[in-house]
Amino acid sequence: MNHRKSPPTVNLNLNVRGLSKSATLEINEKSNALIREGREVFKLGLGQSPFPVPESVVAELKANAHQKAYLPVMGLPALCNAVADFHRRMEGIDFTGDDVLIGPGSKELMFILQLVYYGDLLIPSPSWVSYAPQAQIVGRHIRWLQTTWENDLALFPEELDRHCRKDPDRPRLMILNYPNNPSGNSFISGKLKALADVARKYRIILLSDEIYGELNHRGQHVSIARYYPEGTIISSGLSKWCGAGGWRLGTFAFPKSLGWLKEAMGVVASETFTSTSAPIQYAAVRAFQGGLDIEKYLYYSRRILRSLGQYFYQRLRKAGAILPEPRGGFYLFVNFEPFREKLREKGVHNSTDFCNLLLDETGVAILPGVVFGRPAEELSARLAYVDFDGARALVGAAQVPNGKSLDSDFLNLYFPKMIKACDQLCQWLEVC
Numbered sequence: 001m002n003h004r005k006s007p008p009t010v011n012l013n014l015n016v017r018g019l020s021k022s023a024t025l026e027i028n029e030k031s032n033a034l035i036r037e038g039r040e041v042f043k044l045g046l047g048q049s050p051f052p053v054p055e056s057v058v059a060e061l062k063a064n065a066h067q068k069a070y071l072p073v074m075g076l077p078a079l080c081n082a083v084a085d086f087h088r089r090m091e092g093i094d095f096t097g098d099d100v101l102i103g104p105g106s107k108e109l110m111f112i113l114q115l116v117y118y119g120d121l122l123i124p125s126p127s128w129v130s131y132a133p134q135a136q137i138v139g140r141h142i143r144w145l146q147t148t149w150e151n152d153l154a155l156f157p158e159e160l161d162r163h164c165r166k167d168p169d170r171p172r173l174m175i176l177n178y179p180n181n182p183s184g185n186s187f188i189s190g191k192l193k194a195l196a197d198v199a200r201k202y203r204i205i206l207l208s209d210e211i212y213g214e215l216n217h218r219g220q221h222v223s224i225a226r227y228y229p230e231g232t233i234i235s236s237g238l239s240k241w242c243g244a245g246g247w248r249l250g251t252f253a254f255p256k257s258l259g260w261l262k263e264a265m266g267v268v269a270s271e272t273f274t275s276t277s278a279p280i281q282y283a284a285v286r287a288f289q290g291g292l293d294i295e296k297y298l299y300y301s302r303r304i305l306r307s308l309g310q311y312f313y314q315r316l317r318k319a320g321a322i323l324p325e326p327r328g329g330f331y332l333f334v335n336f337e338p339f340r341e342k343l344r345e346k347g348v349h350n351s352t353d354f355c356n357l358l359l360d361e362t363g364v365a366i367l368p369g370v371v372f373g374r375p376a377e378e379l380s381a382r383l384a385y386v387d388f389d390g391a392r393a394l395v396g397a398a399q400v401p402n403g404k405s406l407d408s409d410f411l412n413l414y415f416p417k418m419i420k421a422c423d424q425l426c427q428w429l430e431v432c
């Protein structure tokens, strides 16, 4: 008799705790299918940096291709020191290399943090797509904090206080991300200080996701860790400001008081990813050390993003949409509610219908607001203004005298596809 059992069957719909494939990947696949059909598609869905990795950082990666040994689980000491120096330089906060944890992307570190810390997850609506699913996977409670369009979707200290006051001693982890994905908004110092005061009052552990910090359009990023150093972990990495998303390197910097969390994360890291890719870590030392070439790279990246962001912002507003003014990164979060009546006639009732119809009728791919935690029926969506040749644009921007803005001739020359996407979207809104 054959006692061999067949392996357990797998649900081909592959889902984990009710989660299925991310909407970001789904819209990308749909866009690719349209491209295969010969359609012109404007990929404003996926939030990938359009800029190349700075040459000096690439050179360092080449020079270290031979590095083959496993590195310490917490990270290459030279890199941990460079990251600590980076935050000290930028924020004036006294980190040392021992306070830093390096991982294969900050997303992985966030997941491990949620795994080891038992508190509720607090996130503002809207928030980046992965915070909530990660909490769901590890079985944490998710508490959405409300924001309003009138206040440009920024979290207000009063809202945080209103939430925490009900159960002041409850352990909580809050993720604050700015410049923000998806809203493009950021915080000024006064607002950060007020939020920090509430976080301290309720002893919230604050994960400050500053992965777009260097892409503040005016180079004026300030970390909330300045105002709540004892409770804030700063998250950063190479993916956005250094254009190296595919290299997979993220960093967490911990205050000494949260060293126990860093150690707990180290235990999970040692049993999961072991250590981050060695050549990438060696190259990242160069990126975090900075220098004139990186300063210039960032200066021109910001200049380009500021001009494009403003261009889209002004045109969408003129077309009748509602949206916060972009202050950093490369996203806009747009409220299309003023078009609800017209869209209803076309069968659009929620943000997913909206994005599907827009993609079908114009080739413009953007992501529905629902995946960022907005109410499903709200007609909102995120647009990433990154579908252009970043290497060419950096060369062009360096030729425009400092202090002069990148005018419409420049935009037409370097971002024709983005301008066309904006035309398509605005015209569609007019006639839809």
Ligand SMILES: Cc1ncc(COP(=O)(O)O)c(C=O)c1O
Pocket (backbone or CB within 6 Å): 047, 104, 105, 106, 107, 108, 128, 177, 181, 209, 211, 236, 237, 238, 239, 245, 248, 249, 250
């Ligand atoms: C707000 C935000 N945080 C974190 C990440 C994760 O970045 P990485 O895992 O590449 O470091 C992203 C990537 O899109 C992001 O937009």
